[in-house]
Amino acid sequence: MKHKLLLILLVFLPLVGCDRYTKQQAVIFLKGQEPLTFLNGFFSLTYHENTGAMLSLGAYLPENIRFMIFTFLVGVVLVGGLIYVLVKPMNKVNFTIGLLILSGGFGNLYDRALNDGRVVDFMLLQIGSLKTGVFNVADVAIMIGLCGFIFASSKWGRQRINQSG
Template identity: 35%
Template sequence: MKRSTYFNKFIILIIVLMTVGCDQASKELIRQKVEPAAFIPVIKNHLILTNVENTGAMLGFGQDFSPILKIFLLQALPMLLLLIMLYRTISKTNSNLLLISAFSLVIGGGLGNLIDRIAYGSVTDFFQIRLGFLRTGIFNIADVAVTVGVLMFVLLIVKGNRFTI
């Protein structure tokens, strides 16, 4: 039984909007309730809650770029790429449901961080995982969505699915 293209478009928009909404709501809560650079153990010292403003990209990359370069590389270019991805994902609604879900998570996460960069000039990060010697960078819900979306995409490739977006 083939899914309706309207159903697929609905799923895409719901995933994108829910991802952006959860990301923005969590960041606003952190900005209001958690002091900058706080160290709040949530699960012993394994899951840490903090409040860090990242003016660069992943793990602070690009923090020292000039303002013009930052606007181009961290706002204009990502906006263009996310809009292209959204258009292509919505227009290819006959794709595998896991594939469009993966792309929708990446788009929603990307938009969540892009909103921060445009509105605040930085991205609010607040989680860190520490398991023995393993420590993640400080991240947020948008980062989790992008990571899960990319992992789903990789899993589909490993399983041998052929597709185009």
């Protein structure tokens, strides 16, 4: 249990805090402004409010349906997921992977609750005409967690994790 508390303090809380802080800074410095581009257009800071899920999926649903799905149901799933990772015995790698996904989920849920159902996104990557959707720190945590989950679920990943203790 000590390692779980330590990882919550080192992974979960800082990620939620960093997500919150960067979204506040995006509102202050980017809202209503032209995008800021860096690295010859590869990285941009641009303000966007997303009422849907990833890539604005579901953004055009009626507001009450969006609330039920993206706030209520996601909140229930996140609380259930948090209880699961706290109660289930698991190694540090899998616990950290769970915390990454949950911290991103809670970061976006918190933003949705404070921002009338909208999530602030502000980062964009682009190579030529190929570009990502606009995203935030919570989204990065979720994606890293999902990549970790895929790795940990693979035969090679399970072997590597078991070898490390």
